[in-house]
Amino acid sequence: MVPVRVHGVAILAPDDETPVMLLRETAGERRWLPISIGMPEANALVAAHQRVEHPRPDTIQLIGHVIGAFGRRVRRVEVTALHEGVFHADLVLDDGVRISARPSDAVALGLRAEAPIEVDEEVLAVAAVELELSDEPNREPDVEREIETFRARLDEATPEDFEDRPPE
Numbered sequence: 296m297v298p299v300r301v302h303g304v305a306i307l308a309p310d311d312e313t314p315v316m317l318l319r320e321t322a323g324e325r326r327w328l329p330i331s332i333g334m335p336e337a338n339a340l341v342a343a344h345q346r347v348e349h350p351r352p353d354t355i356q357l358i359g360h361v362i363g364a365f366g367r368r369v370r371r372v373e374v375t376a377l378h379e380g381v382f383h384a385d386l387v388l389d390d391g392v393r394i395s396a397r398p399s400d401a402v403a404l405g406l407r408a409e410a411p412i413e414v415d416e417e418v419l420a421v422a423a424v425e426l427e428l429s430d431e432p433n434r435e436p437d438v439e440r441e442i443e444t445f446r447a448r449l450d451e452a453t454p455e456d457f458e459d460r461p462p463e
Contacts, residue, residue, distance in 0.1 A: 296373060296413035299328065301344055301402060304337045316340060316399055317426075318374070318414060326423035328374070328414055330382050336399035343406040355403045362388065362404075372405035374398050374414040377422055 302317040314337035318328040332340070339355050341347075352360060362369060368389045376383040384401040386394040396404070405412050426441065 297416055297419055298322070299374075299412050299414050301340070301406060301412065302327075303344065304332075304341055305329075316402065318402075318412065320414075320419065320423075324423075326419055327426040328419060328423050329426070330374075330398050332397075332399040336397070336403075340399055340403045340406075343403040355400065355407060358400075359404055359407050367392070369404055369408035369410045371410050372401045372412045374401075374412075374418055376415065377418050382418070382422075 298321045299318040300321050302319045304314050305317055306312055306314060313331050314334060315329045316332050316337070318330070320326045320328075339353060342349070342353065343355055349356065359369070369386050370389045371387045372384060373387060374382060374384045382398045384396050384398040386396055386401050386404060388394070402412055404410075
């Protein structure tokens with residue numbers, strides 16, 4: 296497993312408003328892992344990342360409270376697989392119990408619990424991209440070109456491209 300941190304949520308193309316959760320390897324190659332998520336999940340993730348406290352618990356906070364009420368704690372979050380274009384993740388509790396979850400929910404819970412987030416090396420090998428981000432509203436042409444190339448690669452991808460690879 297490779298440690299990553301949440302860089303944030305971004306919209307990668309002006310003509311596509313699909314949010315993308317951006318995870319980045321904390322050491323080594325510093326690869327980026329973009330995971331498309333829905334707008335409600337993006338809002339929950341941003342709230343967790345910014346430690347927003349709601350007057351009443353949102354769903355992520357509620358799940359965290361339920362885990363705590365049972366005397367457990369989220370020990371870590373693992374993005375474990377990519378099957379047919381769908382990412383899979385697990386919450387790993389302090390007693391070793393693993394709970395399957397969508398990556399966006401697992402990461403939001405992990406952020407709230409201050410738990411480490413990790414990605415399976417095979418997932419990074421298949422799905423990581425090179426990406427340069429700019430805080431400027433007007434991105435440089437090279438960044439625009441990289442985003443266009445990435446989107447074109449995604450458009451041309453087939454489910455077979457994401458099949459499990461045998462271990463080397």
